[in-house]
Amino acid sequence: MKKLREEFADLMLSVGDINSELVVLVGDISHGILQPFAKKFPDRYYNVGICEPTIVNMSAGLSKVGLIPVVHTIAPFIIERAYEQIKLDFGYQNLPLNLISVGGAYDYTQLGCSHHCYADVSLMCHIENSCVMMPGSAKEFNKLFLDNYKNGCINYFKLTEFPHSIELKDDQIKLGKGIKIADGKDVTILTVGGILQNAIDARELLIKDNISAEIIYFNTVKPFDNEIVVKSTEKTKRLLTLEELSEHDGLHNLALKALSGKMDFPIKQMAIKGFVSGYGTYKEMQDRAGLSINKIVKKVNEICGEK
Amino acid sequence: MINNDLRIKIVEMVKRSGEGHIPSSFSIVDILNFLYGNILKIDSQNPKWDERDYFILSKGHGCGAFYAVLHKYNFLSDKDIMDYSTKDGILGGHPDMKIVPGAEASTGSLGHGFPTSIGIALGLKIKKKSNRVFALLGDGECHEGTIWESAQVARNLNLGNLCAIIDWNGSASQLMPVDDLPAKWKAFGWNVMVIDGHSEVDLKLAFDGIEAKVDGIPTVIIAKTIKGKGVSFIEGHGKWHHKIPDDKEMKLILEELST
Numbered sequence: 001m002k003k004l005r006e007e008f009a010d011l012m013l014s015v016g017d018i019n020s021e022l023v024v025l026v027g028d029i030s031h032g033i034l035q036p037f038a039k040k041f042p043d044r045y046y047n048v049g050i051c052e053p054t055i056v057n058m059s060a061g062l063s064k065v066g067l068i069p070v071v072h073t074i075a076p077f078i079i080e081r082a083y084e085q086i087k088l089d090f091g092y093q094n095l096p097l098n099l100i101s102v103g104g105a106y107d108y109t110q111l112g113c114s115h116h117c118y119a120d121v122s123l124m125c126h127i128e129n130s131c132v133m134m135p136g137s138a139k140e141f142n143k144l145f146l147d148n149y150k151n152g153c154i155n156y157f158k159l160t161e162f163p164h165s166i167e168l169k170d171d172q173i174k175l176g177k178g179i180k181i182a183d184g185k186d187v188t189i190l191t192v193g194g195i196l197q198n199a200i201d202a203r204e205l206l207i208k209d210n211i212s213a214e215i216i217y218f219n220t221v222k223p224f225d226n227e228i229v230v231k232s233t234e235k236t237k238r239l240l241t242l243e244e245l246s247e248h249d250g251l252h253n254l255a256l257k258a259l260s261g262k263m264d265f266p267i268k269q270m271a272i273k274g275f276v277s278g279y280g281t282y283k284e285m286q287d288r289a290g291l292s293i294n295k296i297v298k299k300v301n302e303i304c305g306e307k
Numbered sequence: 308m309i310n311n312d313l314r315i316k317i318v319e320m321v322k323r324s325g326e327g328h329i330p331s332s333f334s335i336v337d338i339l340n341f342l343y344g345n346i347l348k349i350d351s352q353n354p355k356w357d358e359r360d361y362f363i364l365s366k367g368h369g370c371g372a373f374y375a376v377l378h379k380y381n382f383l384s385d386k387d388i389m390d391y392s393t394k395d396g397i398l399g400g401h402p403d404m405k406i407v408p409g410a411e412a413s414t415g416s417l418g419h420g421f422p423t424s425i426g427i428a429l430g431l432k433i434k435k436k437s438n439r440v441f442a443l444l445g446d447g448e449c450h451e452g453t454i455w456e457s458a459q460v461a462r463n464l465n466l467g468n469l470c471a472i473i474d475w476n477g478s479a480s481q482l483m484p485v486d487d488l489p490a491k492w493k494a495f496g497w498n499v500m501v502i503d504g505h506s507e508v509d510l511k512l513a514f515d516g517i518e519a520k521v522d523g524i525p526t527v528i529i530a531k532t533i534k535g536k537g538v539s540f541i542e543g544h545g546k547w548h549h550k551i552p553d554d555k556e557m558k559l560i561l562e563e564l565s566t
């Protein structure tokens with residue numbers, strides 16, 4: 001089974017050949033495996049240094065002059081350490097970027113929590129104009145990268161070190177599309193990334209308990225496929241979410257949002273949806289964010305009207 | 308060299324809107340006016356001209372001076388200035404590059420504009436272009452770690468097309484002095500010049516003295532400035548950093564700037 005990091009190195013080489021605007025910057029991670037790219041395109045490969053916030057920040061300058069930056073290092077350093085750079089230099093300025101991490105969750109199993117990262121996906125979802133992908137296999141990463149690396153968005157590709165073994169068809173792999181892996185009638189298991197493998201293995205064991213589990217798999221968290229969640233849970237009426245992400249956000253919350261309005265009682269959310277641009281008084285800013293008193297009254301009326 | 312006309316414009320903007328950093332703007336306005344009037348290759352009718360030089364105001368809270376100078380050189384209209392920091396305006400307490408003509412980066416959080424300028428300089432080098440990149444930083448901003456990360460990166464990548472300008476107005480010395488700024492930049496391998504940031508003669512000598520090469524050593528001009536320069540009771544540090552003048556103070560400020 002091909003490792004996602006090997007696919008990354010091969011992809012950079014092949015895309016570098018066809019697109020002279022691709023520039024790869026790393027923070028001393030995958031430096032060895034990227035040597036074919038570095039040797040072929042020495043003016044488009046930079047092992048910048050151990051300075052992740054600056055690597056991300058300077059990439060905004062590359063993006064600004066029309067190049068396509070790919071920034072790569074370990075997930076906690078590229079997302080959590082450099083989060084303000086992602087938020088301001090790319091999100092606020094609306095510049096495109098490709099972030100590719102390895103070592104998310106506890107993939108660096110022997111290096112301890114300093115190298116773990118459970119909140120990266122959630123954090124990236126907060127960034128305006130972001131697409132957040134967790135490919136669980138080399139083939140998925142290949143397709144998702146080629147489809148999206150020059151889409152003008154802030155793309156986050158979280159590469160697992162532990163891919164699943166399911167062979168997906170090309171036409172199943174698409175940004176924002178969930179995939180039904182197995183049919184079932186008793187419970188829906190939603191899962192994301194490489195841990196799909198555990199869901200499949202568990203399903204086999206559940207058959208012996210006379211439980212038929214339907215497995216819905218995602219390699220994209222943003223945009224999220226609400227429809228597939230609704231369709232499956234309408235049938236099974238039971239839901240389990242399985243994810244190697246923080247319990248405080250991620251797939252579970254996405255599922256709840258997907259089911260908003262589909263359950264026995266209305267659920268609505270009022271929250272900040274992106275940058276609240278512009279200037280003015282506090283009240284004017286609240287109104288711009290959609291959180292003014294009048295809008296709250298309107299929203300409550302909507303909820304009560306649904307009963 | 309005292310650009311009092313620009314200082315009056317700054318203080319009027321701040322007074323009208325009730326928002327702004329007057330002393331931080333007064334310390335850099337002479338530098339900006341010299342850059343825009345004499346050094347930068349720019350076209351106000353085409354702010355995104357491919358062949359332009361890039362100027363990044365890394366200390367975004369000095370934007371009062373930036374807006375006044377962009378207005379003087381026809382990037383901004385009278386209405387833009389009148390609408391500063393209001394609901395209908397495009398100019399806020401920090402510049403937003405998406406909507407302000409001539410602003411190359413949306414700064415405000417310190418330590419971001421300079422790394423962006425490194426990327427622009429590297430991108431221009433990759434594209435084999437001769438445009439130059441100028442970034443203006445505060446001395447207080449030089450507390451930020453990303454400044455020194457970037458200083459190392461720029462030197463290591465030989466970004467001779469890059470010039471940093473430090474507004475050495477002493478803000479940093481109030482909390483964590485960086486009195487050896489020239490030695491620090493020299494230790495990071497940069498060409499270092501120390502000048503009087505309010506002297507046109509010094510500014511001309513410094514900018515004319517840069518040997519701009521796409522592949523070379525980057526230059527830093529450390530400009531000694533006075534925070535609040537131009538109005539006696541605003542000069543220095545303290546309450547005026549983010550203070551809005553009342554009517555009486557406004558009258559005194561205008562009197563000093565008009566003499």
